[in-house]
Amino acid sequence: MIYAIFAPLFLALFVPLLSRIKDKIHTGVFVFFIPFVIFLYFVRFIGNDFQPIRETVNWIPSMGINFDFYLDGLSLLFVLLISGIGALVVLYSVFYLSKSEKLGSFYVYLLMFMAAMLGVVLSDNVFVLYTFWELTSISSFLLIGYWNFKERSRYGAQKSMLITVFGGLSMLGGFILLTIITGTTSIQGMIGQVDVILSSDYLLLILVLILLGAFTKSAQFPFHIWLPDAMEAPTPVSAYLHSATMVKAGIYLVARFSPIFSGYEWFFIIVSLVGLLTMLWGSYMAVRQTDLKAILAFSTISQLGMIMAMLGFGTEAAVFAAMFHILNHATFKGSLFMITGIIDHETGTRDIRKLGGLMTFMPMTATLALFGTFSMAGVPLPFLNGFYSKELFFESTLGLDGANFLSQLIPYIAVIASIFTFVYSMYYFFGVFTGPNHVGKLPKKPHEAPFGMLIAPIILILGVILIGLFPNMVNAPFLQHAAEAVNSGVEYQEIYFWHGWTSPAFIMSLIVVGVGIILFLTRKKWTGIYRVLPGNLSFNKVYDSLLKKVDTYSAGITNVYMTGSLKTYMVLILGAMFIVTISFMLITDGLTISFDDIAEITILEVSVVIIIIIGAIATLFTRSNLALVLVTGIVGYGVSMLFAIYRAPDIALTQLVVETISIALFLLCFYHLPKLKKREESVGSKTVNIIISVGFGLMMTLIGISAHSTNWFAPISDYFVETSYTLGGGNNIVNVILVDMRGLDTLFEITVLGIAALAIIGLIKLTSNKEAK
Amino acid sequence: MEIIILILAGVLFATAIYNLLQKQLFRIIIGTVLLSHGAHLFILTMGKLKRGQPPVLTDGVTDYSDPLPQALILTSIVISFGITALLLVLAYRTTQENKTDNMEELRGNSNE
Structure with missing residues (x-):
C-alpha cells in the first residue's frame, strides 16, 4: 500500500527526463500507467468480505508521527476514485494538451497531487494527513496557475491557496487539540475515545476548527468563491481536482470524523445548514453563468453541499446516499468537464451564448452530454445513476426527526435547490447542442472530437449507465463498506428504481422535474432577478x-x-533582546548573585583587567586609525594574558598568534581605509547608543553572574577528562575535544576559514565590472 | 574574581556595541573584535576560574580546569579571526568602489 502512495512521486522524478522526448511520445502516455496500476491494485479489495487493512512505516516515532496507513471502505471508495478518474484524466490530457505545452511540469504537479491525495485518504495519523492535505493545496495551486502567463490564472491560484491553506491551518489546530485530549495521533484511536472527546470543554472549538478545514477545501458557502476562479486551470485538472477528487477531501474529512462528532448536536446543525445553504446557493448561481466551466463549477459547489448536508444528517440512509452520490457525482461531473473541454477544444469558446446547435456537428459528444446532464439533473430514468442518489437524498431529508424547525424545513430546501439543478442541467445541454447554430461566428469550425479524446468520457458515461442499470452491483461489495466506516449502524439495503407512485421521494422528484421544465422554458422572463x-x-x-x-x-x-540603515536594525534587535531577556530574568526571579565558590583576587589579574578596560574604553575616543589598532591590540594581548593566568595554555597561545596576525593585517589595511573622522552625531542618537551599549553590557554581566551563582546542572566536562586518553588517545584534553570528540565542528571551522580565504582573494583580485569596462 | 572578569566582559560588550553602532566601517570592525573578546571571557568564566591544573593529562594530577570552554573558545578565536580578515578586506573593497566608508551613505536606494 505504501508503495502505491509513493509510486506517483517516484515517477515524478523521471517525468522531466521523459518530457524531453515529448515530440515522439506524449509524456502523458508514460504517466497513464501509474494511476492505472494503482487502480488495479486497489480494485481487488472490492468484495463482500472486505476487511480494513493497516500498514505502518515509522517516520518520527518519538513524536508519534508515522506513516500509518489504514484502508477501510471509506478510504477504498476515495482511492478508487483518485486512481480511476486519475487514469482517465491522464488519458484525456494526452489528447487535450498539445505537445508544445510544458508537459513536464504539468505531469509532475499532477503526480504530486495524486500521491498527496492518496496520502490524505489513507493516513490514519492526523499529522501525516495534514501534511498530505497541504500538499494537495500546493499542487492545486501549481495546477491552477499552470498557464501562469494569464493574470486570471495567477489570481485564481493565489485565491485557492490562501483560502484552502487558511482552512488547513485551522484544521491543524483542531488536530493538535484532539491529540492533546486523547493522547493519540491515530484517527481510529480517537474514534475509540469518543466519550473523552465528547465530554471535553473544547469540543465546539475542535469541531469548528476541523470543519473550517473541510469547508474551505470542499468549497462550502461562504468559502466557495475560490472554486469558480480555479476554473482557469486546464480542463483535465478541473475535471480531476476541482470536481472529482480534491474538493471531496473536505467531504472525506467530515465523513472520517463523523463517528466522533455525530453524537454532537452542533455537528448536525452546522454541517447540514452549511451544506444545504451551499447546495441552494451553488445551484442558484449556476443558472446565471454563461461560461460552461463556470456552470459546472457552481454545480460542483452545489453537489458538494448536498453531500455535505447528507453527512450532517448522519442517519444511516443519509450516509449511504452520500457515499453513493460521491461515486455518481465523480462519474457524471467528471465526464461533463471532459465534454466541456472537448467543446472548448473544437469550437474555441466556452461561452454558452455563442454556442448552440452543435448536435449535428458533434453527435457523439452530444449523446454523452445528454446522459451526463440528465443524470446530474436527476431525471427519473432507470439508466441514470444521478437519479438514484438524488432520490435517496430526498428520502434521507424526510427521514429526519421532525422535532425541530430545521428538520421540517430541510425537504423544502432540498427540492428548491434540486429545481435549480434541473434548470442548469437542461440549460447546459439544450443551450450548447440544440437551437440555432452560430457556426460562422465561432473561432473554429466545429467538428467531432478525435476518438482518443472521447474514450475517457465514454468510460465515465458507461459508468453512469451501468450503475444506473445495476445499482446493486456496487452496493454490497463496495458502498456498504464505505457507509459502515462512517456510520456503523448502516445495514445492507437493496437500491431499486421503482418506489411506487405514492412514494414521497418520487413525488419530490416529479415536482423537481415539473417545476424545472416550466422554469427552464420561461427562463428568459425570470432571470431578471x-x-x-x-x-x-x-x-x-x-x-x-x-x-x-x-x-x-x-x-x-x-x-x-x-529603513535601510544598519544602525536602526542593530538598535531594534539589541533593544528587543535587552527588554526580553531582562524582563524574563525579573519575572522568573532568575537574577541571583552569590559570592560563594569564587577564586581569590590577585593584584596581577586585577591590573591586567584594568589595562584591558582602559584599552577598550580608549577605542571609543581615539581619532587616529593607528592608535585605534594599537589599543585594540592591547585589549587582545591582555585577554591572552588572562587566558594564560587561568590555565588555558592552548588558547593563550592561539590568541597571541592570532592577535599578532590581526594587528599586522589591520596595519596593512588601515593605510587604504579613510581616516577616522570626528563623529558627527546628534545628542539624541548618542544617548541612544550609550543606553543600548551600556544596557547590553550590563545585561551580559548580570546573565554571567546569575549563571555562575546557580548550580542547576552538573558540568559535563568530567566526561572529557576521563575519556580523553581512553577514547581519544591524547593527553591534551582540549586538543582531543577539538580534533576527535568534536572533530566535525573543527572540520566545519576549517571550511569556514577556507571560504573566508576564497572570498578575500576574490575581493582583492577580481576587478569590478566598472573597471573592466 | 569571576565577578570581576564578568564585569570586564560586560565592559567589552558595551564598548563593542558602541563601536558597532558607529557609521564608519573601521570602527564597526573594531567593534566585532571587541565583541568576540568579551564573548571569550564570558565563556571561560562559565567553567570557573583557576580550579586545578591546565587540562593536559599528567601523572598524579586529578584536578583539571574545565577543558570544554577552552575548546569552544579555541574554535571561536579562529573563526573570529577569519571574520575580521574578511570584514577588513570587504571594507577596503567597499571603500574603493563607493568612495565612502560611511554606513549611512551605503544604504542603497529604494530600487535595490
Whole structure:
C-alpha cells in the first residue's frame, strides 16, 4: 500500500527526463500507467468480505508521527476514485494538451497531487494527513496557475491557496487539540475515545476548527468563491481536482470524523445548514453563468453541499446516499468537464451564448452530454445513476426527526435547490447542442472530437449507465463498506428504481422535474432577478478588499522599520533582546548573585583587567586609525594574558598568534581605509547608543553572574577528562575535544576559514565590472 | 574574581556595541573584535576560574580546569579571526568602489 502512495512521486522524478522526448511520445502516455496500476491494485479489495487493512512505516516515532496507513471502505471508495478518474484524466490530457505545452511540469504537479491525495485518504495519523492535505493545496495551486502567463490564472491560484491553506491551518489546530485530549495521533484511536472527546470543554472549538478545514477545501458557502476562479486551470485538472477528487477531501474529512462528532448536536446543525445553504446557493448561481466551466463549477459547489448536508444528517440512509452520490457525482461531473473541454477544444469558446446547435456537428459528444446532464439533473430514468442518489437524498431529508424547525424545513430546501439543478442541467445541454447554430461566428469550425479524446468520457458515461442499470452491483461489495466506516449502524439495503407512485421521494422528484421544465422554458422572463441579487460578487469583494488591506498594512508596517540603515536594525534587535531577556530574568526571579565558590583576587589579574578596560574604553575616543589598532591590540594581548593566568595554555597561545596576525593585517589595511573622522552625531542618537551599549553590557554581566551563582546542572566536562586518553588517545584534553570528540565542528571551522580565504582573494583580485569596462 | 572578569566582559560588550553602532566601517570592525573578546571571557568564566591544573593529562594530577570552554573558545578565536580578515578586506573593497566608508551613505536606494 505504501508503495502505491509513493509510486506517483517516484515517477515524478523521471517525468522531466521523459518530457524531453515529448515530440515522439506524449509524456502523458508514460504517466497513464501509474494511476492505472494503482487502480488495479486497489480494485481487488472490492468484495463482500472486505476487511480494513493497516500498514505502518515509522517516520518520527518519538513524536508519534508515522506513516500509518489504514484502508477501510471509506478510504477504498476515495482511492478508487483518485486512481480511476486519475487514469482517465491522464488519458484525456494526452489528447487535450498539445505537445508544445510544458508537459513536464504539468505531469509532475499532477503526480504530486495524486500521491498527496492518496496520502490524505489513507493516513490514519492526523499529522501525516495534514501534511498530505497541504500538499494537495500546493499542487492545486501549481495546477491552477499552470498557464501562469494569464493574470486570471495567477489570481485564481493565489485565491485557492490562501483560502484552502487558511482552512488547513485551522484544521491543524483542531488536530493538535484532539491529540492533546486523547493522547493519540491515530484517527481510529480517537474514534475509540469518543466519550473523552465528547465530554471535553473544547469540543465546539475542535469541531469548528476541523470543519473550517473541510469547508474551505470542499468549497462550502461562504468559502466557495475560490472554486469558480480555479476554473482557469486546464480542463483535465478541473475535471480531476476541482470536481472529482480534491474538493471531496473536505467531504472525506467530515465523513472520517463523523463517528466522533455525530453524537454532537452542533455537528448536525452546522454541517447540514452549511451544506444545504451551499447546495441552494451553488445551484442558484449556476443558472446565471454563461461560461460552461463556470456552470459546472457552481454545480460542483452545489453537489458538494448536498453531500455535505447528507453527512450532517448522519442517519444511516443519509450516509449511504452520500457515499453513493460521491461515486455518481465523480462519474457524471467528471465526464461533463471532459465534454466541456472537448467543446472548448473544437469550437474555441466556452461561452454558452455563442454556442448552440452543435448536435449535428458533434453527435457523439452530444449523446454523452445528454446522459451526463440528465443524470446530474436527476431525471427519473432507470439508466441514470444521478437519479438514484438524488432520490435517496430526498428520502434521507424526510427521514429526519421532525422535532425541530430545521428538520421540517430541510425537504423544502432540498427540492428548491434540486429545481435549480434541473434548470442548469437542461440549460447546459439544450443551450450548447440544440437551437440555432452560430457556426460562422465561432473561432473554429466545429467538428467531432478525435476518438482518443472521447474514450475517457465514454468510460465515465458507461459508468453512469451501468450503475444506473445495476445499482446493486456496487452496493454490497463496495458502498456498504464505505457507509459502515462512517456510520456503523448502516445495514445492507437493496437500491431499486421503482418506489411506487405514492412514494414521497418520487413525488419530490416529479415536482423537481415539473417545476424545472416550466422554469427552464420561461427562463428568459425570470432571470431578471439575478440583477437584484448580485450573486457571489459580495463575497469576492470581501476577499479582494481583505487581501488589499493586508497588503497595504503590512507594507506600511514594514516600511517603518526597514529603513535601510544598519544602525536602526542593530538598535531594534539589541533593544528587543535587552527588554526580553531582562524582563524574563525579573519575572522568573532568575537574577541571583552569590559570592560563594569564587577564586581569590590577585593584584596581577586585577591590573591586567584594568589595562584591558582602559584599552577598550580608549577605542571609543581615539581619532587616529593607528592608535585605534594599537589599543585594540592591547585589549587582545591582555585577554591572552588572562587566558594564560587561568590555565588555558592552548588558547593563550592561539590568541597571541592570532592577535599578532590581526594587528599586522589591520596595519596593512588601515593605510587604504579613510581616516577616522570626528563623529558627527546628534545628542539624541548618542544617548541612544550609550543606553543600548551600556544596557547590553550590563545585561551580559548580570546573565554571567546569575549563571555562575546557580548550580542547576552538573558540568559535563568530567566526561572529557576521563575519556580523553581512553577514547581519544591524547593527553591534551582540549586538543582531543577539538580534533576527535568534536572533530566535525573543527572540520566545519576549517571550511569556514577556507571560504573566508576564497572570498578575500576574490575581493582583492577580481576587478569590478566598472573597471573592466 | 569571576565577578570581576564578568564585569570586564560586560565592559567589552558595551564598548563593542558602541563601536558597532558607529557609521564608519573601521570602527564597526573594531567593534566585532571587541565583541568576540568579551564573548571569550564570558565563556571561560562559565567553567570557573583557576580550579586545578591546565587540562593536559599528567601523572598524579586529578584536578583539571574545565577543558570544554577552552575548546569552544579555541574554535571561536579562529573563526573570529577569519571574520575580521574578511570584514577588513570587504571594507577596503567597499571603500574603493563607493568612495565612502560611511554606513549611512551605503544604504542603497529604494530600487535595490
